[in-house]
Amino acid sequence: MAEYIVKENALRAFFQALAQERRLLAPVRVGGKLQMAEARPEEVTLDYGNTHQSPKSAFFPQTERLMAFHKDTAQSDPFVYKPLGLDKITPTVLFGLRPCDAQGLAICDQVFQNDRFTDPYWKTKYESSIKIGLACDQPGPACFCTAVGGSPYGEAGLDALAAVKDAGLALKAITEAGAEFLKKLPGLESGAAESELAERRKAVESKMPGPLDQAKVAAGAILDIFNQPHWKDTADRCLNCGTCTFVCPTCHCFDIQDEQNDKGGVRMRNWDTCMSWLYTVHGTGHNPRPTKTERMRQRFLHKLKYIPLKQNGQSGCIGCGRCVTLCPVNIDIREVAKQMNG
Numbered sequence: 079m080a081e082y083i084v085k086e087n088a089l090r091a092f093f094q095a096l097a098q099e100r101r102l103l104a105p106v107r108v109g110g111k112l113q114m115a116e117a118r119p120e121e122v123t124l125d126y127g128n129t130h131q132s133p134k135s136a137f138f139p140q141t142e143r144l145m146a147f148h149k150d151t152a153q154s155d156p157f158v159y160k161p162l163g164l165d166k167i168t169p170t171v172l173f174g175l176r177p178c179d180a181q182g183l184a185i186c187d188q189v190f191q192n193d194r195f196t197d198p199y200w201k202t203k204y205e206s207s208i209k210i211g212l213a214c215d216q217p218g219p220a221c222f223c224t225a226v227g228g229s230p231y232g233e234a235g236l237d238a239l240a241a242v243k244d245a246g247l248a249l250k251a252i253t254e255a256g257a258e259f260l261k262k263l264p265g266l267e268s269g270a271a272e273s274e275l276a277e278r279r280k281a282v283e284s285k286m287p288g289p290l291d292q293a294k295v296a297a298g299a300i301l302d303i304f305n306q307p308h309w310k311d312t313a314d315r316c317l318n319c320g321t322c323t324f325v326c327p328t329c330h331c332f333d334i335q336d337e338q339n340d341k342g343g344v345r346m347r348n349w350d351t352c353m354s355w356l357y358t359v360h361g362t363g364h365n366p367r368p369t370k371t372e373r374m375r376q377r378f379l380h381k382l383k384y385i386p387l388k389q390n391g392q393s394g395c396i397g398c399g400r401c402v403t404l405c406p407v408n409i410d411i412r413e414v415a416k417q418m419n420g
């Protein structure tokens with residue numbers, strides 16, 4: 079696959095070329111926080127740990143209008159429906175995705191399009207985007223991608239991977255789509271990026287945590303893990319605020335609501351959280367997850383047992399560390415994983 083070196087003095091032109099080719103999403107500072115957001119070439123930063131929120135909102139926004147409907151009593155079906163947005167999706171390039179986040183998007187991709195369901199909103203955006211990763215040479219204190227099968231130089235879910243080199247970039251294509259896209263950019267200089275990336279991958283991985291032992295969780299019966307005694311202790315601390323789910327790159331739950339009046343309305347999809355009591359309450363008032371213990375347990379079982387069962391052993395946690403850093407009561411998924419495996 080093609081390899082390139084982008085020198086420091088050619089960086090601005092590189093980002094300009096990306097922005098000319100497609101809508102550019104990249105790490106930028108928004109209100110003092112790093113976010114993966116629409117970026118002007120001069121705003122893109124290479125010097126960052128991880129974005130505050132995960133990049134999942136590029137394909138699965140916090141709030142999304144799916145469809146509009148209005149009443150037309152002259153028709154045999156008095157409601158007229160019109161899908162929204164699918165014809166307005168702009169081809170996008172994401173530059174600077176951390177490898178853990180790209181892996182997270184690949185996990186969501188299997189949820190939103192698989193042999194049983196296809197979500198056209200996700201599919202259209204995800205498949206029309208080019209994803210260029212930026213490897214981590216200085217993973218943050220809460221990062222643990224290597225403990226859950228990833229790498230700061232991981233390639234899953236990416237079309238190309240870059241690393242900062244002499245304040246510029248070493249860049250290689252990973253997929254055919256990535257190679258084709260990079261080939262079209264004017265002024266890119268070929269250069270030996272592959273060996274540089276491989277060497278640096280080894281160096282940074284050697285400083286990262288080793289695999290988290292999840293053998294007993296993998297082999298154990300769900301009911302046994304379900305009934306472990308530690309859940310209540312963790313749940314007693316949890317506020318059920320949902321922060322961990324909203325910032326997580328692999329959490330993908332949503333609620334659909336019609337906002338309407340007697341003439342018509344809009345069907346909205348909004349992020350939801352399994353930490354909320356309302357999330358599982360039935361129309362009858364019965365709630366199968368009535369206390370924090372059931373809700374807390376669900377989140378960890380989903381990440382560490384159910385997703386691996388459905389996705390060939392792939393952990394549903396990709397070790398980005400966001401929930402570890404942002405949980406207001408310091409609940410740490412690594413500690414819970416150890417208790418589950420205990």
Ligand code: SF4
Binds near residue numbers: 315320401406
């Ligand atoms: S962020 Fe912490 S307190 Fe809030 S729901 Fe998640 S585990 Fe509970």
Ligand code: SF4
Binds near residue numbers: 325394398402411
């Ligand atoms: S569970 Fe926490 S550490 Fe794991 S991917 Fe989600 S936010 Fe990141």
